[in-house]
Structure formats: C-alpha cells, structure tokens
Amino acid sequence: MTADPFQRHRGLLFTVAYEMLGSVADAEDVVQDTWLRWSAADRSDVVEPKAFLVRIATRLALNRLRTLRNRRETYVGPWLPEPLVTGPDAAGGVELAEDVSMAMLVVLETLTPIERAVFVLREVFGFAYAEIATALDRSEASVRQVAHRAREHVQARRPRFDTDPEQRRAVTERFLRACFEGDLTALLEVLAPDVVMTNDGGGKARAALRPVLGADRVARFILGIRARGELDGFRFEAVELNGEPGFLGWVGDRVEVAAIIQSANGRVRRLLSFHNPERLSGVNRVAGCASRPAGRHGGY
The missing domain is CATH 3.10.450.50 (Nuclear Transport Factor 2; Chain: A,)
Known part of the structure; x- marks a missing residue:
C-alpha cells in the first residue's frame, strides 16, 4: 500500500466528487484541485488525512455543483449524469458505491447541493454526522436534519428495478x-x-x-x-x-x-x-x- 495518503484515497475522492456532481470531468478536476491544496497545506497537525482530504474534496465539489446547476439550466434537451463503465473488467479500477446506480444519481439530481453532499457522505459512504459537520462547516444538529430530509426525499422518489x-x-x-x-x-x-x-x-x-x-x-x-x-x-x-x-x-x-x-x-x-x-x-x-x-x- 502506498504511503502517500492522497494516492491511497484518490479513488474515494473521485467517487465522492462524481456522485455529488454526476460528471467525470468535473470530478477529475475536483481531485486535481484537492491534490493541489493537499500539496500546499501544512500537514504537521493533520491527524486524519482521509477526513482532511474528503473535507477538501467535498467543499470543492459543493462549490462546483452550484455552478453546474446554473449551467444545466441552459443545457439542450434532457441532462443525465455521465455514465461510467463498471464491473470487474472495467479498466482503471473505477468502482462506484454499491447503492448508487444511475437510477440513484438521477434522483440525487433533485436534491439541493447541501442535501446531496450530506446524503452522499452519510448514506453512501457512512461518514459520521460529526465528520460531515466538520467537512461542511455546519453544526451536527443541522447535518442530522438535512440528512433526514434528504433520506426521505430519496426514498420517496427512488425507482425500484429488478435486482437479480x-x-x-x-x-x-x-x-x-x-x-x-x-x-x-x-x-x-x-x-x-x-x-x-x-x-x-x-x-x-x-x-x-x-x-x-x-x-x-x-x-x-x-x-x-x-x-x-x-x-x-x-x-x-x-x-x-x-x-x-x-x-x-x-x-x-x-x-x-x-x-x-x-x-x-x-x-x-x-x-x-x-x-x-x-x-x-x-x-x-x-x-x-x-x-x-x-x-x-x-x-x-
């Protein structure tokens, strides 16, 4: 296993950004910007590199998501999240979280940016409320409320397809x-x-x-x-x-x-x-x- 925390968690950072943005190019830009900030940061007091990196990537993705929403308003025809080749034979080792299919990504498009960030970090990757609160610079109580609202929204709109x-x-x-x-x-x-x-x-x-x-x-x-x-x-x-x-x-x-x-x-x-x-x-x-x-x- 590589000793460099950024390289070790690069796949996670890409997946977090992709599932927040629904765009491969934008997710890759977020990962690159995360590396730049990681490289320039004083890491002497960084206790949890993974949490630190996810916090940077989440904030960058959240800012970009707000910009993308404006851009999509002028998109010609329907806008769909960008597809990714997955499965054991996919080159590049791209693996999405098991419960975030294209169907789920389409539903996530109906959330507000902050709801989407909280849902992805909590429901998809299982981050603690306290960790999400730190990443988003919000109170833990606020994050719990957003998580509850986002969860109910997704459950009400999530389509049910064959699983076999x-x-x-x-x-x-x-x-x-x-x-x-x-x-x-x-x-x-x-x-x-x-x-x-x-x-x-x-x-x-x-x-x-x-x-x-x-x-x-x-x-x-x-x-x-x-x-x-x-x-x-x-x-x-x-x-x-x-x-x-x-x-x-x-x-x-x-x-x-x-x-x-x-x-x-x-x-x-x-x-x-x-x-x-x-x-x-x-x-x-x-x-x-x-x-x-x-x-x-x-x-x-």
Missing part, C-alpha cells in the same frame, strides 16, 4: 435481440407499457429533445432509427454501466453512444441513452483501455 443479475441480463438480451432484428412484436413484449426513453444529446449529437413515453412510441422510435440506417457502421458491446446492464455503440475506435437498460418485473422500464460526445469522454477513456468488441452483438 440473471433476470436483468435476460431482459437486456431480449431487448437487444428485438432491436437488432427489427421485431416490433418482440420489442413491445419486452417493453413495459409505461417505459420512458431519455436521450442526452446536449445539442451536440442527434437525439430526441424530450423523453419518449410509452411502449408503442419507444418501440417505433427505436425501429425508426434502425430503418433509417442510423445504426449502420456501429459495433455494439454489452457492458455494465454504473452497476447496471447497458451497451456501448462503437464507430471505429470510439464510443459514439452508450445506453443503460433498467428493468422491473422482467420488462424494460427505463432507457437512458447518451449521445453527447462530451458526456462520453470518461467512457471512452475506460473502454479504450479494454479489448474491442468482437462483433455486432458484443457477446449478446
């Missing part, structure tokens, strides 16, 4: 097979009646500007893309994104689209599709270090 890996894999396989074969009947059978498809293009890639609602509309939207030849030249690879089933669409040596497939009761409930190249930079860095997909179905 085999069931999720089976649903994903059925969905992708129906898409690739252009089978409308099979697609309607695997999509839940109230399925929602959200596309994040950011005005930088072709994508629907509003969520597509309902099985019939989603199925015809997907098959319309296929019929127009917009999938020609793509190679698809089944992957795990943020701990959930998904796939990457490659053109040459770059990922041009990523998608997460969320299911409940054996049917697809939500489709999250990422097209904005700026939102795929982290996926491309991780995926680019791994082996290329061998074929069109990428193992499915």
Whole structure:
C-alpha cells in the first residue's frame, strides 16, 4: 500500500466528487484541485488525512455543483449524469458505491447541493454526522436534519428495478435481440407499457429533445432509427454501466453512444441513452483501455 495518503484515497475522492456532481470531468478536476491544496497545506497537525482530504474534496465539489446547476439550466434537451463503465473488467479500477446506480444519481439530481453532499457522505459512504459537520462547516444538529430530509426525499422518489443479475441480463438480451432484428412484436413484449426513453444529446449529437413515453412510441422510435440506417457502421458491446446492464455503440475506435437498460418485473422500464460526445469522454477513456468488441452483438 502506498504511503502517500492522497494516492491511497484518490479513488474515494473521485467517487465522492462524481456522485455529488454526476460528471467525470468535473470530478477529475475536483481531485486535481484537492491534490493541489493537499500539496500546499501544512500537514504537521493533520491527524486524519482521509477526513482532511474528503473535507477538501467535498467543499470543492459543493462549490462546483452550484455552478453546474446554473449551467444545466441552459443545457439542450434532457441532462443525465455521465455514465461510467463498471464491473470487474472495467479498466482503471473505477468502482462506484454499491447503492448508487444511475437510477440513484438521477434522483440525487433533485436534491439541493447541501442535501446531496450530506446524503452522499452519510448514506453512501457512512461518514459520521460529526465528520460531515466538520467537512461542511455546519453544526451536527443541522447535518442530522438535512440528512433526514434528504433520506426521505430519496426514498420517496427512488425507482425500484429488478435486482437479480440473471433476470436483468435476460431482459437486456431480449431487448437487444428485438432491436437488432427489427421485431416490433418482440420489442413491445419486452417493453413495459409505461417505459420512458431519455436521450442526452446536449445539442451536440442527434437525439430526441424530450423523453419518449410509452411502449408503442419507444418501440417505433427505436425501429425508426434502425430503418433509417442510423445504426449502420456501429459495433455494439454489452457492458455494465454504473452497476447496471447497458451497451456501448462503437464507430471505429470510439464510443459514439452508450445506453443503460433498467428493468422491473422482467420488462424494460427505463432507457437512458447518451449521445453527447462530451458526456462520453470518461467512457471512452475506460473502454479504450479494454479489448474491442468482437462483433455486432458484443457477446449478446
């Protein structure tokens, strides 16, 4: 184990920042700024380096989150948290906390910045209220109140999806097979009646500007893309994104689209599709270090 506390806790710092910000680039900037402050600090009286580093990263992420919220108000189309390749085969050793999936990150977007910081530190990483109070420069009583409010908010809005890996894999396989074969009947059978498809293009890639609602509309939207030849030249690879089933669409040596497939009761409930190249930079860095997909179905 490395003796340098910053290097030892770098993964934790990135994950805290990413789960507060939903952006790989911004999380990496927070980690870099944390290192700069750590390097310049007088560490002679630092008793707990981990707590000290987390405090710096949390405050930096909190400041950046407030700025990002203003930026997202002018974002073209739906804004989704940036996906990350996870799982045992992911390059770079990126591992999210077990209970923070993309579904959870979407819910965290509805919290205030301070609620999100408290929730992530307390509910995700298990920091003590006193530690969070120090990190956020608030009283412990205030932090407890914020934590309670944030917990109730998340519990009320957190969607429930299938948790059994085999069931999720089976649903994903059925969905992708129906898409690739252009089978409308099979697609309607695997999509839940109230399925929602959200596309994040950011005005930088072709994508629907509003969520597509309902099985019939989603199925015809997907098959319309296929019929127009917009999938020609793509190679698809089944992957795990943020701990959930998904796939990457490659053109040459770059990922041009990523998608997460969320299911409940054996049917697809939500489709999250990422097209904005700026939102795929982290996926491309991780995926680019791994082996290329061998074929069109990428193992499915």
